[in-house]
Amino acid sequence: MPTLSRPPVVPVHPFRPDAAVGNPWFTMARSEGGLVYEADLLLPHRKAYYLLVFVRHNRGRHWVDGTPYDRQDNRIYFTNPSQILVKEDPTPSWSTHLTFTNELLALEQNAVLRSLPLIQNLRHGHELVLTSADTTFVEEQLARLETEYRRPGEWQHRMLTAHLTVLLTYLSRLYAEQYPAAEPSADQRVLRAYQAKVEECFRELHEVGAYAELLHLSAGHLSEVVKAQSGKPAIKHLHERLVLEARRLLLYSPSPLKEIAFDLGFAEPSYFGRFFKRETGVTPAEYRSISRKMYQ
Structure with missing residues (x-):
C-alpha cells in the first residue's frame, strides 16, 4: 500500500545548481552591493543544503532558530539543513555565498569534511568573527575557489574539494576557538x-x-x-x-x-x-x- 507523505511544516528551499557551471553539488556567488535574497527568504524556511556566507559589508538583521543576528562586517555566517532562517529585509550586500549539499559530503573522499566541527555544528552556532588575518586568509581562499569554479573541466571537482577542505578546516579551527570544548576523553x-x-x-x-x-x-x-x-x-x-x-x-x-x-x-x-x-x-x-x- 502506498504511503502518503506530509508536506514539510516549514518550507524547505531546494538546492539549485548553477547551470552555467554544471557542478551538481556546489555553487558560489559574489555580491557587490546587490540585494541577495530568494523570493520567499523573508518567510521562515529551511535550506536543503549547507550555506556559508562571508560578509565583507552588510547591515540588517536575520533570525536563526529564534535568535536574532545583527549582521556585521568581516563575519562568516553559516547554516546547516536543520536550522530555520528568516530575514527581516533585503539590504545591499558585499558578500560571497557558498552552498553545498549532503551529496557532496557523502562522497567517500570527503569523509574528513563530514567530521569537521563547523559541519557537525553540535553547538548550534551560526556566526564566526574574523580578525584581519582571518579575513585575508578567507578572501584568498575564496579567490582560489572562484577561479576553479569558473573553470569547468575534468579536474574542477577535485580542485574545488581541495580548496573547500582548506577553507572549512580553517573555519572549523575558528569554530572550536569561538565555541570551545575540551579535548574529549x-x-x-x-x-x-x-x-x-x-x-x-x-x-x-x-x-x-x-x-x-x-x-x-x-x-x-x-x-x-x-x-x-x-x-x-x-x-x-x-x-x-x-x-x-x-x-x-x-x-x-x-x-x-x-x-x-x-x-x-x-x-x-x-x-x-x-x-x-x-x-x-x-x-x-x-x-x-x-x-x-x-x-x-
Missing part, C-alpha cells in the same frame, strides 16, 4: 556520539535504549556516562532537542499543532501537548502566541 566521545545520534534520529527515536543499541552500548552504561559527563540524564538531552525543534516549528510554521506533533514523532497530539508543557511550563498554543509577539 573516551567518555566524552560517548557523549558526543550520543548527541550526534540524537541530532540525526530525534524525530523517530524517543527512548534512550534505542540510541544505546545504535551505539552498541547498554542503556544503563550510556545513561551513566552521559549523566556523568554532562550533568544531565540522557533522556534530558533528547527532550531538549525535541523542545528546540518544537519551538522552531511553533514560532515559524503555520501548521496545526497536530501536524507538528506528528512531524516530531508523537503518535498523539495530546501527548505532545503534555510533553511540551512539562518541559517548558506552557502549552504549545501558549508558546506560539507568546513567541510570535516579537514579530508584531
